[in-house]
Amino acid sequence: MGFFSKDIKTLDDLFVHTLRDIYYAEKQIEKALPKMIDKATDPQLKAGFEKHLDQTRGHVERVEQVFELHGVKAKEVNCPAIDGILEEADDVSGDVDDKEVLDAALIASAQAVEHYEMTRYGTLIAWAKQLGRTDCANVLAKNLKEEQATDRKLTEMAESKINLQAAE
Ligand SMILES: [Fe+2]
Numbered sequence: 459m460g461f462f463s464k465d466i467k468t469l470d471d472l473f474v475h476t477l478r479d480i481y482y483a484e485k486q487i488e489k490a491l492p493k494m495i496d497k498a499t500d501p502q503l504k505a506g507f508e509k510h511l512d513q514t515r516g517h518v519e520r521v522e523q524v525f526e527l528h529g530v531k532a533k534e535v536n537c538p539a540i541d542g543i544l545e546e547a548d549d550v551s552g553d554v555d556d557k558e559v560l561d562a563a564l565i566a567s568a569q570a571v572e573h574y575e576m577t578r579y580g581t582l583i584a585w586a587k588q589l590g591r592t593d594c595a596n597v598l599a600k601n602l603k604e605e606q607a608t609d610r611k612l613t614e615m616a617e618s619k620i621n622l623q624a625a626e
Pocket residue numbers: 484487513514517575601605
């Protein structure tokens with residue numbers, strides 16, 4: 459189903475389509491994070507990625523919960539946007555030799571992922587509310603909160619330590 463698919467007629471259709479998009483994205487992120495954990499050198503960054511892998515598994519479950527609440531089948535639709543972000547993350551990190559510069563690159567890639575998730579969840583929450591599905595909005599808000607917290611923690615790690623080490 460393409461983005462301008464004729465199957466999407468109503469805001470409800472669009473909500474379900476976008477839910478399937480983030481479902482796919484979360485599962486791709488779940489697959490990509492172990493590679494980022496392997497590549498990270500800084501112990502705090504490694505631990506941060508590990509924690510977020512755990513949270514990401516929870517995000518997948520919460521999205522499944524929203525499918526159920528909304529009474530639709532849990533299904534993925536391809537999301538070329540997250541594929542591109544993850545592909546670029548892999549490319550760039552493969553090209554960086556210096557361990558500390560690599561950590562800085564990994565943080566930048568991870569933040570691109572978090573921001574993608576944040577934009578999707580922000581939209582989904584707004585649409586859920588508009589559709590009268592506060593129950594769905596509340597579950598999605600839990601994911602959004604964890605993405606935001608992760609993004610803030612990455613900024614803090616980068617600015618207080620990782621970028622300084624990378625610049626040495
Ligand atoms: Fe997530």
